[in-house]
Amino acid sequence: MIVEQLEIRVGQRVECTDGPAGKVTRLLVDSASGRATHFVIRKGSLRPRDILVPIAWVARFTPERLELSVPRSELNRLPPYRSDEELREAVERALWQDDSIRIEVLEQDALILQVHHGIVTLSGHIRSQAQHRRMEALIRQVPGVLGIEDQTIADDELEIAVAAALAQECRTRGQLIRVRARLGYVNLLGDVPDAEVRDAAEEVAARVPGVRAVMNFLRTPGEPLHLPQQQPIDARIGQPVFATRLMLGTVTRVILNPRSRQVTGLVVEGELSDPEHADPKTLPDEWPKRQRTVLVPASHVGKVTAGGVFLNLSDWQAVHLPDFNPASFTAPEATWQPPFPYRREDILLERRADQAVPAQAETGVSGGGQVAASRPVAPIGAERPSSEEITSLRVQELQHT
Structure with missing residues (x-):
């Protein structure tokens, strides 16, 4: 039977080899191939149950009915049909029950889970391939899941990919650089x-597909430890932004450093007072407001949670944030791949030092089209990682042959 020749419609009767089975209620189509893979029938009358039937079971058909190649007893072994939203919630519940996945991935907001016609798509970042295998096993146990499309990137694989890229780059080949993701x-x-090698390593690592951002802690002789300007910030588009009591608006874009891919600023749009109309003697709720788009340097971000972005600014300081000037930044090229969880249109890049920037008043943006520098921090994880925690890879051992 050639599947593409089938004519399946809602309301068609479905019959097994030993009698009627129910009626077609819907058809599931693979979004990638455009081909129908399953149809749903409602079985029973007193306690009706929707079940998924593979199209491969159809032996013959007419405009009025589908004849299956199996007896009715086989239908009891089929998974129930769940809507995409019901299935997504069931998969999330299954993953949250695993302590490792919950603590290391889900609570870190590092995974996006989508369901379309029974196919579960995973995108984002996980700690290891072993964790991926565990996630896949849990998802396959959820009734109604028809397949899994895995687009996640594991840290252990990313560490190897970055080390290999450093080994292939002439400016960093032969250097002892430890990579930890x-x-x-x-x-x-x-x-x-020297600083040239340090900067080259950052540039090479950031180009590796799947890298969200590079935190460069490489040391050079005679110089103090070179620290990145802030901890990674993964504010989501649409998240609300708060000062002490004031909601500034929502994140509409993020500013990235083009070399390290670190988020250096947030573009926030909302109802906000003008600085000249804010009276420190009155409450922020009484300040007259208008629609504004402001630039929030990363140094002013205190923390990011599922509930929003919380700034380390008072309400008075927040209304004095600079208005956003899009001419100070550049859009990524069409071939540029954005880091998770952003789309290309969500991002603007800091201008390079050799790119001209239109003159503007005091905005908190440096003349080179960069967001004002923020405070340095210690490596990810607060303390310096121990040797057991680091994937140490001697670059010369991975030289390209």
């Missing part, structure tokens, strides 16, 4: 001869 954020640790 955590949910897509890559730490570079070790000692290098």
Whole structure:
């Protein structure tokens, strides 16, 4: 039977080899191939149950009915039909029951789970391939799941990919650079001869597909430890932004450093007071407001949670944030791949030092089209990672042959 020749419609009777089975209620189509893979029938009358039937079971058909190649007893072994939303919730519940997945991935907001016609798509970052196998096993146990499309990136694979890229780059080949990844954020640790090698390593690591951002802790002789300007910030588009008591608006875009891919600023749009109309003697609720788009440097972000972005600013300081000037930044090229969880249109890049920037008033943006520098931090994880926690890879051992 050639599946594409089948004519399946809602309301068709379905018959097994030993009698009637029910009626077609819907058809499931694979979004990638455009082909129908299953149809849903409602079985029973007193306690009706929707079940998924593979199209491959159809032996013959007419405009009025489908004849299956199996007896009715086989239908009892089929999974129930669940809507995409019901199935997504069931898969989430299954994953949350695993302590490792819950603590290391889900609570870190590092995974996006989508369901379409019974196919579960996973995107984002996980800790290891072993964790991926565990997730897949849990998902396959959920009744109604027809397949899994895995687009996740495991940290252990990312560490190897970054080390290999450093080994192939002439500017970093032969250097002892330790690579450590955590949910897509890559730490570079070790000692290098000069700032040129340090910057080259950051640039090379950031180009590796799947890297969210690079935290460069490489040391050079005679210089203090080079620290990134802030912890990774993964504010989502649409998240609300708060000062002490004031909601500024929502995140509409993020600003990235083009070399490290770190988020250096947030573009926030909402109802906000003008600085000249804010009276420190009155409550923020009494300040007259208008629609504004402001630039929030990463140094002013205190924390990001599922509930929003919380700034380390008072309400008075928040209304004095600079208005956003899009001319100070550039859009990514069409071939540029954005880091998780962003789309290309969500991102603007800081201008390079050799790119002209239109003159503007005091905005908190440096003349080079960069968000004002923020405070340095220690490596990811607060303390310096121990040797047991680091994937140490001697770059010369991975030279391209």
